[in-house]
Amino acid sequence: MITGRSIEQGCTKEHAKITDKYMASVTLCEMHPEDMKRLNLKDGDNIKIMTDVGSVVVKVRRSRRIRDQGIIFIPFGPWVNAILPSETGGTGMPPLKGFRVRVEPTSEPVLSLKDLIVKSYGDKG
Amino acid sequence: MQTIYGVVCPFCGCCCDDIEIIVEDNQIYDVRNACSLGASKFMEYHRNRNTRPLIRRDGKLVETSLDEAIERAADILAGASYPLLYGWSNTSCEAVRVGLEIAEEVGGIIDNTTTVCHGPSILAIQEVGLPACTLGQIRHRADLIIYWGSNPWSAHPRHIERYTALAEGRFQRAAWKRYLSKLILETARKKRYRAASLAFKSEVAERLLKEEEEERWFLPPPEERKLVVVDVRKTRSADLADIFIKVRPNEDYEVLQALRALIRDEDLDVDEVAGVPVEDLEKLADLMVNARFGILFFGLGLTMSEGRSRNIEAAIKLTRDLNKYTKFLIMPMRGHFNVTGANVVFTWQTGYPYAVDFSHGYPRYNPGETSAVDVLYRGDVDATLVIASDPVSSFPRKAVENLVRRPLIVIDPCLSSTALMADVVIPSAFVGIEAEGTTYRMDHVPLPLKKVVEPPPGVLPDEEILRRILHRVRERKGKAS
Numbered sequence: 001m002i003t004g005r006s007i008e009q010g011c012t013k014e015h016a017k018i019t020d021k022y023m024a025s026v027t028l029c030e031m032h033p034e035d036m037k038r039l040n041l042k043d044g045d046n047i048k049i050m051t052d053v054g055s056v057v058v059k060v061r062r063s064r065r066i067r068d069q070g071i072i073f074i075p076f077g078p079w080v081n082a083i084l085p086s087e088t089g090g091t092g093m094p095p096l097k098g099f100r101v102r103v104e105p106t107s108e109p110v111l112s113l114k115d116l117i118v119k120s121y122g123d124k125g
Numbered sequence: 126m127q128t129i130y131g132v133v134c135p136f137c138g139c140c141c142d143d144i145e146i147i148v149e150d151n152q153i154y155d156v157r158n159a160c161s162l163g164a165s166k167f168m169e170y171h172r173n174r175n176t177r178p179l180i181r182r183d184g185k186l187v188e189t190s191l192d193e194a195i196e197r198a199a200d201i202l203a204g205a206s207y208p209l210l211y212g213w214s215n216t217s218c219e220a221v222r223v224g225l226e227i228a229e230e231v232g233g234i235i236d237n238t239t240t241v242c243h244g245p246s247i248l249a250i251q252e253v254g255l256p257a258c259t260l261g262q263i264r265h266r267a268d269l270i271i272y273w274g275s276n277p278w279s280a281h282p283r284h285i286e287r288y289t290a291l292a293e294g295r296f297q298r299a300a301w302k303r304y305l306s307k308l309i310l311e312t313a314r315k316k317r318y319r320a321a322s323l324a325f326k327s328e329v330a331e332r333l334l335k336e337e338e339e340e341r342w343f344l345p346p347p348e349e350r351k352l353v354v355v356d357v358r359k360t361r362s363a364d365l366a367d368i369f370i371k372v373r374p375n376e377d378y379e380v381l382q383a384l385r386a387l388i389r390d391e392d393l394d395v396d397e398v399a400g401v402p403v404e405d406l407e408k409l410a411d412l413m414v415n416a417r418f419g420i421l422f423f424g425l426g427l428t429m430s431e432g433r434s435r436n437i438e439a440a441i442k443l444t445r446d447l448n449k450y451t452k453f454l455i456m457p458m459r460g461h462f463n464v465t466g467a468n469v470v471f472t473w474q475t476g477y478p479y480a481v482d483f484s485h486g487y488p489r490y491n492p493g494e495t496s497a498v499d500v501l502y503r504g505d506v507d508a509t510l511v512i513a514s515d516p517v518s519s520f521p522r523k524a525v526e527n528l529v530r531r532p533l534i535v536i537d538p539c540l541s542s543t544a545l546m547a548d549v550v551i552p553s554a555f556v557g558i559e560a561e562g563t564t565y566r567m568d569h570v571p572l573p574l575k576k577v578v579e580p581p582p583g584v585l586p587d588e589e590i591l592r593r594i595l596h597r598v599r600e601r602k603g604k605a606s
Contacts, residue, residue: 011165084521092496096429098374
């Protein structure tokens with residue numbers, strides 16, 4: 001999995017973090033068309049991305065910008081960060097690009113920001 | 126209506142200083158020259174705005190007075206034994222300076238967002254130096270421009286237009302016409318693909334598309350500017366490039382070292398490196414050696430993937446090797462508009478650019494130990510102040526778990542994911558829109574941020590909020606002047 005910036009995420013990342021527009025921009029995973037075919041997925045379907053840290057549900061979209069099968073891209077945001085490892089290998093920088101994940105189709109919904117925070121970090125009230 | 130000229134954009138590290146803002150009755154009506162990122166900030170900054178200080182009582186965030194919020198923040202910081210002060214890249218240098226005073230006063234750790242963007246770049250620069258220049262020099266002179274692990278189309282949309290391939294320089298012509306032709310051809314190719322998808326089975330259409338997508342090297346004449354993109358995805362920036370080189374994820378280091386070997390006229394005993402045919406690497410090495418003025422811009426594709434600081438070290442050494450033959454420079458693509466300024470002010474004040482620990486009474490620096498993600502992951506800190514940043518959105522899970530478990534103060538113009546989990550939320554003015562200040566462009570050029578509208582009543586700039594917190598902290602420690 002590669003994480004990174006997208007123009008849609010950039011347009012909302014500073015002043016609209018709790019809006020649906022921001023959520024839509026950072027819960028959209030780009031996938032190679034062949035991988036989507038193999039997993040029997042259509043544009044807009046939900047997928048569950050899993051790591052040793054946890055799992056998160058996002059939407060999927062085919063992208064020809066991804067040229068190799070087995071690679072997915074998702075914009076930076078709280079959804080993808082909820083499944084990232086925190087070890088920095090002595091550099092201060094956690095591994096935010098190029099780490100292994102498992103992906104499967106799911107019927108579970110994409111959580112809203114508040115639900116995601118409560119699920120991942122507990123409810124402060 | 127009034128037009129304010131020469132406004133510096135407070136979004137990305139490009140800090141475009143040709144923005145024009147049309148204002149009437151303390152409202153922004155229009156913005157000219159900005160990219161979509163800058164325009165969205167200037168035009169929509171007031172939506173989703175938080176203008177009331179909030180404090181957590183009985184588990185709920187409730188409105189309070191500014192004075193009470195500041196008192197509570199000072200209580201938390203003065204009472205903590207090892208607090209973290211994090212953020213700083215989306216505010217002014219003046220605010221950063223006060224933040225450093227607070228960190229020293231409370232004996233805490235202060236870190237800026239460099240730690241999760243170009244921290245590894247700084248580690249590499251400290252090892253091997255940096256052949257640097259200003260963006261103006263690149264605009265006027267660069268004839269070979271390489272973006273490696275960077276997608277300026279999405280993260281720095283005017284970078285190519287203002288400073289590199291599409292910029293009209295004194296000694297280099299803009300390559301607009303060439304790129305327009307390329308975009309027209311690309312659009313036609315996509316139309317052919319859609320038509321083929323309708324006419325044939327999808328496998329046939331895919332095959333046709335794949336054949337057309339074979340990367341070809343159509344190099345412009347030697348006197349014209351050339352744009353190269355090296356990335357793991359074919360980004361929109363790659364669509365513009367004369368040459369796109371696709372590298373396998375986590376294998377940039379191998380490609381950089383292979384290029385170093387080729388530049389030294391050594392043979393490679395393999396057919397490909399990280400998925401790139403050696404033949405293509407040889408052509409790229411030739412282009413680099415024969416450039417009159419080359420520049421390598423690198424982004425998070427190098428700093429966040431395997432190798433991290435070693436990738437940057439290899440990239441800097443590559444440019445160092447190239448300087449035996451020609452003029453070649455390298456520059457990190459800094460993200461937040463004042464992340465460079467945060468590094469600069471940290472360095473003036475403490476000697477170190479980020480991850481500074483004052484717990485011993487003097488500044489210490491050891492990224493990996495004193496960096497924000499590490500101290501949070503280990504659960505070392507007992508309180509956090511976050512300013513102009515949203516670590517709940519940008520930090521990995523275990524670090525966030527410890528961040529929200531302890532007392533948390535947030536200073537931010539808007540409600541963010543982090544603010545939702547805070548114990549004290551203090552609204553602040555948007556620096557560069559509602560407050561003045563100084564910022565540093567990615568090439569270390571300082572620029573003045575303008576105040577184009579007044580902030581909402583009672584909302585103060587970051588610098589003033591921090592000064593009040595510092596005063597209250599000093600009162601608690603018996604040092605108020």
